[in-house]
Amino acid sequence: MKPTILAMGAHPDDMELEAGGTLAKYAKKGYNVNLLVLTSGGYTDMNGVSYQNEELRDEARESAKILGIKELFFFDYPTRDLQVSGEVIG
Template sequence: MTDLTVLAVGAHPDDIELGCGATLWRHHRAGAHVIMVCVTDGMLGPGEVAKRQSEAHKAAKILGADLRMLGLSDGATNPDASMVRPIEAILDEYHPQIIYTHAEDDSHQDHRNTASAVISAARNYTTILNFQSPSSRNFSPQLFVGLEPKDLKRKKRALRAHSTQVSNSARVDLSAVDAAAHYWGSQARTTMAEPFEVTRALFGFHPSGRIVRWSPDGFSEGD
């Protein structure tokens, strides 16, 4: 077990799983406390709200995460106090060391607004990493999390829990999830990876003077 707490904030049910599901599972495997926060009720997507909420809880359980749902109106978010303050309250409750959310440049207004609200709410936190969505624009990651096959398998299992989005619609393409993991792996000079833009990231130094490198398994002494 570690004392690491990780919090991921997504606009809709399944956004977090798509963007960083494998990374969150790696955090869980390493003993971190993982919290997922879904901002909206997802009412504009396929499936009834109650069904989508049930799917979200099932997916979070698969990833070893706790789930909080803010219940804001799908498609009508606004990154003002009504959105920032509930996120601030959750940050004050958990004090995460690492925060994940959407990339800021996105063609979906809920994704943009979620990123903006999280960055505002987390203005006093050290590490904010931004994941890719299918609607991301000009996504240019600087940080990659290497994945093992079991991490990608767990991510896809969590996505399948969102049956209204995967089995009953074409909203989520699991073959594209595979392709993306291998593409970003090649960009990171490894086999598979999840990519992140960096809003802010804090690295430390070992007493020897070597940099301490971050991974979902914790911090380790680098070269």
């Protein structure tokens, strides 16, 4: 049985941008690679373009498929107001 890898990030796309190649490599080798996204991810950029939570979730699901990710978890904490607490850490 291959080990399980859990990559965690604050926002949708954090793990893919920072470790996508490594995650895909281990998924291809048969490891159980999972992603955990702490926040909902919705935001408005400097040009006033709004990115909605569900749109970002869909994009995260698609990238997870491409990378061979086994499971993707969303915790849905507020994007700009993630407080350090025992709930988040534990």
